[in-house]
Amino acid sequence: MSKIEPIRNPAIKFTQLFIENKWQNSSDGATCDVINPATEELICKVQIGNESDVNAAVAAARRAFQPDAPWRLMDASQRGRLMEKLCDLIERDRTYLASLETIDSGKAFSNAYDEMGYSVDCLRYYAGWCDKIHGTTVPCDGEFVCMTRREPVGVVGQIIPWNYPLMMVAWKLGPALATGCTIVLKPSELTPLSALYVASLVAEAGFPPGVVNIVVGYGVGVGTAITNHPDVDKVAFTGSTAVGRDVMRSAAVSNLKRCTFELGGKSPLVVCEDCHDLDEAVKISHNAIFGNHGQNCCAGSRTFVHESIYDEFVKKATELAKKRVLGDPFAADTQQGPQVSQVQMNRILKYIDSGVRDGAKVEFGGARWGNKGFFVSPTVFSGVTDDMTIAKEEIFGPVQSILKYSSFDDVIRRANATSYGLASGILTKDITKALYFAKRIQAGSVWVNCYDAVLTQTPFGGFKQSGHGRELGESGLDEYLEDKTITIKVPAKL
Numbered sequence: 001m002s003k004i005e006p007i008r009n010p011a012i013k014f015t016q017l018f019i020e021n022k023w024q025n026s027s028d029g030a031t032c033d034v035i036n037p038a039t040e041e042l043i044c045k046v047q048i049g050n051e052s053d054v055n056a057a058v059a060a061a062r063r064a065f066q067p068d069a070p071w072r073l074m075d076a077s078q079r080g081r082l083m084e085k086l087c088d089l090i091e092r093d094r095t096y097l098a099s100l101e102t103i104d105s106g107k108a109f110s111n112a113y114d115e116m117g118y119s120v121d122c123l124r125y126y127a128g129w130c131d132k133i134h135g136t137t138v139p140c141d142g143e144f145v146c147m148t149r150r151e152p153v154g155v156v157g158q159i160i161p162w163n164y165p166l167m168m169v170a171w172k173l174g175p176a177l178a179t180g181c182t183i184v185l186k187p188s189e190l191t192p193l194s195a196l197y198v199a200s201l202v203a204e205a206g207f208p209p210g211v212v213n214i215v216v217g218y219g220v221g222v223g224t225a226i227t228n229h230p231d232v233d234k235v236a237f238t239g240s241t242a243v244g245r246d247v248m249r250s251a252a253v254s255n256l257k258r259c260t261f262e263l264g265g266k267s268p269l270v271v272c273e274d275c276h277d278l279d280e281a282v283k284i285s286h287n288a289i290f291g292n293h294g295q296n297c298c299a300g301s302r303t304f305v306h307e308s309i310y311d312e313f314v315k316k317a318t319e320l321a322k323k324r325v326l327g328d329p330f331a332a333d334t335q336q337g338p339q340v341s342q343v344q345m346n347r348i349l350k351y352i353d354s355g356v357r358d359g360a361k362v363e364f365g366g367a368r369w370g371n372k373g374f375f376v377s378p379t380v381f382s383g384v385t386d387d388m389t390i391a392k393e394e395i396f397g398p399v400q401s402i403l404k405y406s407s408f409d410d411v412i413r414r415a416n417a418t419s420y421g422l423a424s425g426i427l428t429k430d431i432t433k434a435l436y437f438a439k440r441i442q443a444g445s446v447w448v449n450c451y452d453a454v455l456t457q458t459p460f461g462g463f464k465q466s467g468h469g470r471e472l473g474e475s476g477l478d479e480y481l482e483d484k485t486i487t488i489k490v491p492a493k494l
């Protein structure tokens with residue numbers, strides 16, 4: 001990996017809206033600045049769409065979904081081949097794309113490069129599904145033969161955040177394309193560049209016009225135009241729980257469009273006294289919260305540690321945080337770049353202040369790092385209690401809160417005492433204990449002796465207010481399909 005040379009100044013090739021395989025300015029010519037959060041410098045301006053651009057994109061997606069349109073007449077296996085072609089092109093341009101992702105989002109190049117690989121894995125996984133999505137024949141009451149078909153839900157709106165810009169595109173396009181839907185996707189206005197470049201690869205791969213449309217824009221503007229649109233059949237949203245609520249309201253009022261949500265979390269990671277190895281446990285917990293600068297929906301943001309190992313754990317966690325390498329995202333040894341924006345940086349610093357005010361102890365960090373770029377020091381809090389804001393709200397930054405527990409049943413109760421339910425983890429040698437935890441925890445993912453093992457083949461999503469529906473795996477397909485029942489009368493005797 002260290003041998004891959006990044007492109008420090010990747011040429012910016014696409015900054016417009018992508019509708020019906022063509023590039024165009026927004027109808028009012030509005031633009032927004034794309035900022036490199038490591039340098040605070042302007043990378044470029046991109047066209048910012050509005051409601052009339054969304055209308056055009058939805059109309060294009062609807063045309064592409066007509067029963068006689070090429071996409072609908074195409075063999076499912078051919079859809080799979082187009083998706084494979086798209087994967088080949090992303091791989092061809094992987095270094096360029098990872099470099100683009102790095103300047104736009106601030107994440108370390110090595111992480112961005114890995115994420116290009118995960119994106120391709122996801123798209124290839126779904127490419128393989130295209131001609132394997134089939135219905136059933138059903139033994140039913142009466143003189144009937146009954147079969148079901150699984151049909152694409154139609155035109156889908158997809159709204160994604162900035163934390164994993166291209167991976168979120170892959171998670172969204174994968175199941176939507178595999179099932180034969182058509183798409184209007186809105187990247188985050190903070191990180192539009194990798195999605196726009198991949199739009200060019202969609203056209204190069206040979207997808208029919210209108211199958212994938214990409215409209216960059218703000219949440220209020222393009223996002224709301226999608227969620228309010230009467231001709232969008234489904235919206236898939238990844239972002240905050242607060243916005244998720246608005247999306248559901250718009251969906252209800254407009255046309256009762258189907259909704260799936262991947263929202264926030266405040267995920268617990270429980271370190272038991274009988275964990276395999278304390279240093280390893282410290283490392284897993286560290287990566288669980290500091291990975292992607294803490295900008296991770298399933299971040300292990302509540303580290304619960306058994307009282308018998310608490311003090312030693314805090315000491316080691318602090319040592320590890322001190323060793324974390326911050327700096328130029330392109331440098332080979334950088335582990336942590338800047339937060340995505342000044343707004344996010346300031347939000348995180350406010351949360352840190354509230355932790356101090358509430359009486360938690362800053363073991364390390366607790367401030368901005370440097371004075372150029374939106375960096376935040378990896379921060380370790382000890383003495384955190386359940387009532388503190390830093391233990392309750394999603395910070396979405398590099399802030400570890402270490403909480404002490406004594407009884408196992410009690411820590412499960414505390415872990416569940418949140419409106420979120422995205423992920424969870426437990427570190428223990430005792431498999432019975434791990435399974436007891438797995439059964440009782442209210443979360444979509446339970447990681448045992450690991451964390452953040454989000455795998456393409458397995459369902460991912462939230463309990464409670466962390467979401468509706470699942471992405472990845474076979475479950476991810478269900479959200480893009482309608483079951484149709486075809487019932488044929490066959491008399492028992494002719």
Ligand code: NAD
Binds near residue numbers: 188241243262
């Ligand atoms: P956000 O909710 O502010 O924005 C997400 C997307 O929604 C962006 O594209 C934004 O422009 C758009 N948006 C904003 N307001 C909108 C509106 N009223 N109508 C329609 N669209 C609107 O979230 P963010 O700050 O971009 O991302 C951070 C949040 O996303 C965190 O809470 C995090 O947990 C969550 N997230 C969840 C997952 C997951 O898989 N569960 C993954 C990544 C991020």
Ligand code: MN
Binds near residue numbers: 034036037103105191
């Ligand atoms: Mn950016």
